[in-house]
Amino acid sequence: SQELEQSPQSLIVQEGKNLTINCTSSKTLYGLYWYKQKYGEGLIFLMMLQKGGEEKSHEKITAKLDEKKQQSSLHITASQPSHAGIYLCGADRSRDDKIIFGKGTRLHILP
């Protein structure tokens, strides 16, 4: 959705390197969700952020929601081949049960 912009669209990094994926909304978010999709499979929920400035970590993946609640970043430390896939951010912008998804960032890890 153009309402939620992700950058970069694709990313190729050497195994062991750090990387950051960004997700930007033109409107205030009530909730921001990160999902991962392995090629040819369904999405897997990673994390949810709701409060401005909130930061959450899961293993080597850290996500943060900025104070204005319009931008989120997902950071992977010491990337591994298992991190390869498509990362999608999703946003709750109207406090209903709908999530609007970005187009995703394709991450490739070089051995």
Place this chain on the structure above:
Amino acid sequence: DAGVIQSPRHEVTEMGQEVTLRCKPISGHDYLFWYRQTMMRGLELLIYFNNNVPIDDSGMPEDRFSAKMPNASFSTLKIQPSEPRDSAVYFCASSPWGYEQYFGPGTRLTVT
């Protein structure tokens, strides 16, 4: 639990034919979502149900698309008649409360 189950996993059909996609959500989940994913448009929400009732179908492309949820353990998405532009991967997802959604493996639909 087996997770969200979708069938078929792959469907190839000719233009004009009726296509029915099926989904079995995770037991106990009150929400069910149907999405469509293409390279051009990304992941789009088509319709979602809460307690078997359709809540928002504003994402359904046109009258050729219809979705039903006759009970808490089964939902269908039907396309009649199908067109080549309907080719995509269709995902079903369920959730206990709306935002932490559990996705099925998807149905890859090809309309020739």
